[in-house]
Amino acid sequence: MLGLKLPTDPRWVNLAEKSLEEILTDHAYCEQKAASTCISLIQQFPEHIKLVEELAPIVTEEWGHFRMVLKELKKRDLQLGFQRSDEYVVELIKFQKKGGSRTDQLLEKLLMAALIEARSCERFKLLSEGLEDENLKEFYREFMISEAGHYRLFIDLANEYLGKEKVKTRWEEWLKFEGDLIGKMKLKGERMH
Numbered sequence: 001m002l003g004l005k006l007p008t009d010p011r012w013v014n015l016a017e018k019s020l021e022e023i024l025t026d027h028a029y030c031e032q033k034a035a036s037t038c039i040s041l042i043q044q045f046p047e048h049i050k051l052v053e054e055l056a057p058i059v060t061e062e063w064g065h066f067r068m069v070l071k072e073l074k075k076r077d078l079q080l081g082f083q084r085s086d087e088y089v090v091e092l093i094k095f096q097k098k099g100g101s102r103t104d105q106l107l108e109k110l111l112m113a114a115l116i117e118a119r120s121c122e123r124f125k126l127l128s129e130g131l132e133d134e135n136l137k138e139f140y141r142e143f144m145i146s147e148a149g150h151y152r153l154f155i156d157l158a159n160e161y162l163g164k165e166k167v168k169t170r171w172e173e174w175l176k177f178e179g180d181l182i183g184k185m186k187l188k189g190e191r192m193h
Contacts, residue, residue, distance in 0.1 A: 018189060038058045121151055
């Protein structure tokens with residue numbers, strides 16, 4: 001369903017479980033950035049009514065997810081650490097085509113957001129199946145379902161505004177780039193991506 005070209009190394013779950021405070025901190029900031037991305041898309045493309053209407057509730061949902069992760073940290077007597085640079089996202093931003101029309105820019109932003117949601121969904125699935133802690137497994141199962149819906153929404157919005165063929169062609173380029181990127185990156189258990 002997600003189309004990712006390279007699955008996450010299964011050892012990542014074990015590394016994440018050993019770095020629980022770090023992975024939850026990174027997860028919290030990922031949710032915060034997801035809310036910011038939706039706000040930014042609304043601000044940049046207010047003329048796209050459906051986009052505005054569809055993303056507005058996602059802002060609230062993502063901020064709610066941030067609060068859920070904070071609550072999980074508190075429940076485990078862990079602290080929200082400092083945000084760190086996300087090498088994965090930095091590289092995705094570099095891959096975005098720069099310039100072009102507003103619709104070209106919209107396509108790049110929607111596909112990058114879809115890709116981040118797809119990879120997050122895949123990693124949440126791994127956590128929901130591979131962690132020993134049953135409560136955390138269920139916690140991440142809920143996030144997996146949500147991320148799958150967000151991934152689909154970004155793809156659907158891209159198809160709506162830019163046409164399926166254009167989206168399909170560029171999406172394949174994004175998937176190939178992301179698969180190569182994941183293959184080159186060092187496996188880090190304290191990071192969601």
